[in-house]
Amino acid sequence: MALLEIKNLQVRVEEREILHGLTLTIDAGKVHAIMGPNGSGKSTLSHVIAGKPGYEVTGGEILFKGEDLLAMAPDERAAKGVFLAFQYPVEIPGVATMTFLRTALNAQRKARGEEEYSTPDFLKKVREISKQLSIPQDMLKRGVNVGFSGGEKKRNEVLQMALFQPSLCILDEMDSGLDIDALRIAADGVNALRSPERSMVVITHYQRLLNYIVPDVVHVMSKGRVVKSGGKELAHELEASGYAQFEDAA
Amino acid sequence: MPAVQETVDRVRRIDVDQYRYGFETVIESEKAPKGLSEDTIRYISGKKNEPDWMLQWRLEAYRRWLTMQEPTWARVDYPKIDFQDLYYYSAPKPKKQLSSIDEIDPEILKTYEKLGIPLREVAILEGVEPVPGAGSPETRKIAVDAVFDSVSVATTFKEELKKAGVIFMPISEAIREHPELVQKYLGTVVPTSDNFYATLNSAVFSDGSFVYVPPGVRCPMELSTYFRINERNTGQFERTLIIADKGAYVSYLEGCTAPQRDENQLHAAVVELVAHDDAEIKYSTVQNWYPGNSEGVGGIYNFVTKRGDCRGNNSKISWTQVETGSAITWKYPSCILRGDNSRGEFYSIAISNGYQQVDSGTKMIHLGKNTTSRIISKGIAAGRSQNTYRGLVTAHRKATNARNFTACDSLLIGDKCGAHTVPYIEAKNSSATFEHEATTSKISEDVLFYCVQRGLSQEEAVGLVVNGFVKDVLQQLPMEFAVEAQKLISISLEGSVG
Numbered sequence: 001m002a003l004l005e006i007k008n009l010q011v012r013v014e015e016r017e018i019l020h021g022l023t024l025t026i027d028a029g030k031v032h033a034i035m036g037p038n039g040s041g042k043s044t045l046s047h048v049i050a051g052k053p054g055y056e057v058t059g060g061e062i063l064f065k066g067e068d069l070l071a072m073a074p075d076e077r078a079a080k081g082v083f084l085a086f087q088y089p090v091e092i093p094g095v096a097t098m099t100f101l102r103t104a105l106n107a108q109r110k111a112r113g114e115e116e117y118s119t120p121d122f123l124k125k126v127r128e129i130s131k132q133l134s135i136p137q138d139m140l141k142r143g144v145n146v147g148f149s150g151g152e153k154k155r156n157e158v159l160q161m162a163l164f165q166p167s168l169c170i171l172d173e174m175d176s177g178l179d180i181d182a183l184r185i186a187a188d189g190v191n192a193l194r195s196p197e198r199s200m201v202v203i204t205h206y207q208r209l210l211n212y213i214v215p216d217v218v219h220v221m222s223k224g225r226v227v228k229s230g231g232k233e234l235a236h237e238l239e240a241s242g243y244a245q246f247e248d249a250a
Numbered sequence: 251m252p253a254v255q256e257t258v259d260r261v262r263r264i265d266v267d268q269y270r271y272g273f274e275t276v277i278e279s280e281k282a283p284k285g286l287s288e289d290t291i292r293y294i295s296g297k298k299n300e301p302d303w304m305l306q307w308r309l310e311a312y313r314r315w316l317t318m319q320e321p322t323w324a325r326v327d328y329p330k331i332d333f334q335d336l337y338y339y340s341a342p343k344p345k346k347q348l349s350s351i352d353e354i355d356p357e358i359l360k361t362y363e364k365l366g367i368p369l370r371e372v373a374i375l376e377g378v379e380p381v382p383g384a385g386s387p388e389t390r391k392i393a394v395d396a397v398f399d400s401v402s403v404a405t406t407f408k409e410e411l412k413k414a415g416v417i418f419m420p421i422s423e424a425i426r427e428h429p430e431l432v433q434k435y436l437g438t439v440v441p442t443s444d445n446f447y448a449t450l451n452s453a454v455f456s457d458g459s460f461v462y463v464p465p466g467v468r469c470p471m472e473l474s475t476y477f478r479i480n481e482r483n484t485g486q487f488e489r490t491l492i493i494a495d496k497g498a499y500v501s502y503l504e505g506c507t508a509p510q511r512d513e514n515q516l517h518a519a520v521v522e523l524v525a526h527d528d529a530e531i532k533y534s535t536v537q538n539w540y541p542g543n544s545e546g547v548g549g550i551y552n553f554v555t556k557r558g559d560c561r562g563n564n565s566k567i568s569w570t571q572v573e574t575g576s577a578i579t580w581k582y583p584s585c586i587l588r589g590d591n592s593r594g595e596f597y598s599i600a601i602s603n604g605y606q607q608v609d610s611g612t613k614m615i616h617l618g619k620n621t622t623s624r625i626i627s628k629g630i631a632a633g634r635s636q637n638t639y640r641g642l643v644t645a646h647r648k649a650t651n652a653r654n655f656t657a658c659d660s661l662l663i664g665d666k667c668g669a670h671t672v673p674y675i676e677a678k679n680s681s682a683t684f685e686h687e688a689t690t691s692k693i694s695e696d697v698l699f700y701c702v703q704r705g706l707s708q709e710e711a712v713g714l715v716v717n718g719f720v721k722d723v724l725q726q727l728p729m730e731f732a733v734e735a736q737k738l739i740s741i742s743l744e745g746s747v748g
């Protein structure tokens with residue numbers, strides 16, 4: 001069954017059209033990779049799905065579990081299971097990571113009409129996950145992403161993904177700025193979250209990441225459209241031949 | 251910048267109209283005749299059964315005040331105050347001397363209950379939301395003095411404090427019971443001639459708290475005073491005097507609220523602190539006077555003079571303030587670092603929203619040798635408010651090795667508000683080391699979206715980011731009040747409760 005259906009999506013930023021009728025369907029449990037050259041609109045797509053202000057949708061629709069996603073406020077989308085792992089996670093000085101995790105988790109649970117986690121349950125859960133991701137406890141006491149290395153910031157994103165258990169995870173350029181060891185830890189964390197109910201959208205410029213997170217479907221984006229879709233072998237093809245062929249096709 | 255715009259709109263809509271403490275209490279009261287004259291002062295002094303020296307002190311201040319002009323240098327703007335159109339004294343009936351808390355008008359007790367202030371001695375403030383990883387919350391006793399309009403209505407834990415030798419009582423009582431202490435210290439930090447509002451206060455002050463901690467005593471609990479203005483057209487003029495004798499320690503907190511009113515109300519308090527050799531006074535304020543409505547109508551004019559005198563060697567005075575209320579705030583808690591090796595600290599959070607105007611800061615006056623001071627100021631401006639930090643740091647000729655560190659950070663929410671930093675620095679001694687840092691930033695759209703993507707509402711996100719911004723200062727508050735202050739900060743920016 002389709003978890004996410006994007007139909008003929010047209011998006012403008014400051015009067016300029018960036019996405020020109022993008023169509024994409026993602027089934028539950030599948031991992032889709034979106035590849036494409038810089039400026040092709042990958043981040044724009046992820047922002048529109050998450051509901052970042054500043055984007056004007058001029059046409060098309062997005063259905064999430066059959067519901068009109070564009071009609072929901074961004075925090076409502078988060079509570080319904082949309083998670084975006086940012087390419088550049090922001091720093092929030094003075095807000096301890098632990099406090100942030102708890103505030104966010106409880107906000108989502110409250111929005112879904114669920115009870116808040118008790119402190120011991122919450123702590124237990126966070127400890128478990130952070131151990132798997134090799135996140136030291138003292139990192140959780142520091143301000144959100146403040147003074148974190150690139151790898152630590154990405155791991156913190158995966159930590160939140162594991163904690164919130166979203167049904168749709170969008171990873172925007174998770175590999176950027178990571179060395180191979182850091183990449184492996186983050187990718188292992190993501191792979192551990194693969195499940196028949198959870199879909200993922202892995203956005204990347206390079207094929208490298210897809211050696212660690214092996215996708216079911218690969219899409220190529222160019223100039224605001226999906227121009228080709230295929231199996232995981234499409235990524236290898238691209239690695240060999242580059243994006244130039246699609247630039248013309250678009 | 252749509253996200254920021256959205257925040258701005260939201261903050262504008264909600265803000266101050268949802269002032270949580272805006273209820274009025276219906277009780278009978280007894281007032282002085284309207285207006286100010288020597289007769290008004292004689293009336294107040296008479297009501298309090300004051301000795302003649304006190305009356306003469308007041309009258310002298312009044313005559314001085316008649317010759318003074320209202321200051322105009324602050325960055326605040328308000329219509330001229332008609333000082334003859336105010337009541338200077340209002341006391342809840344009955345007038346008979348209260349001997350126990352049970353004799354207090356139940357309506358007043360209810361008021362304090364609504365404010366969440368425990369006046370019964372059994373009341374122990376139960377800690378706080380447990381911090382992840384922390385042990386069980388500490389429970390501590392807090393002694394409270396509650397001031398309603400012009401009089402103190404209850405002081406708790408008096409007996410227990412007495413055992414420790416600590417005097418904590420309404421200043422009106424101290425004038426009668428400990429005249430030698432009051433006479434020795436009153437007006438020695440803020441002289442009656444100090445400034446327009448302080449002089450007015452000296453003439454008409456009605457009540458407030460008096461604290462004396464004897465040599466070598468560490469006050470066994472937090473002391474706290476809650477002020478509430480209830481009566482219409484009534485000015486509130488409290489006077490607080492705190493003395494820590496040699497080697498003593500005391501931590502004191504004041505909280506303030508007022509009902510919603512269309513007209514402006516005047517509040518002109520004076521606080522004097524004296525720390526002798528090796529003594530320490532920690533003074534915290536959570537100020538939440540009614541700020542006026544979203545159109546800028548009503549609200550308290552808060553013109554306050556607070557000053558601490560580090561009179562002895564190795565003494566320390568620390569001011570911490572969380573200012574979220576008042577239509578106009580004019581307030582500069584200061585330290586005179588007279589004793590050698592003395593230390594002054596000022597930690598401030600000032601939040602303005604709606605049409606609030608804040609002009610606040612501190613003065614650190616280094617007179618003794620090896621004196622140090624530290625200033626951490628966090629200003630947050632939203633709505634159409636104006637938020638000014640004004641600070642003075644001086645080292646006198648004999649203040650060798652004076653050191654100051656100042657950090658002033660301002661955060662703007664929206665583009666119709668203003669933040670201003672006005673530092674004055676004077677070093678008459680070449681060995682002084684003064685450091686000053688200042689930043690101004692806008693609340694970041696990307697940070698807000700990050701929070702919202704993780705499930706926080708826009709308003710919760712603003713509250714969280716602002717609380718992070720002010721964390722260094724919040725940490726200076728006693729733990730119970732830090733939580734209260736944190737909530738207050740979110741409320742004053744969000745308006746939506748629960």
Ligand SMILES: Nc1ncnc2c1ncn2[C@@H]1O[C@H](COP(=O)(O)OP(=O)(O)O)[C@@H](O)[C@H]1O
Pocket residue numbers: 013014018036037038039040041042043044045
């Ligand atoms: N806030 C913005 N304002 C103006 N143009 C933007 C904005 N965000 C993205 N764009 C433009 O949209 C296009 C797609 O950008 P983006 O989605 O970031 O691509 P990708 O992630 O694939 O590199 C680019 O041409 C970029 O310049």
Ligand SMILES: [Mg+2]
Pocket residue numbers: 042043044087173
């Ligand atoms: Mg991108």
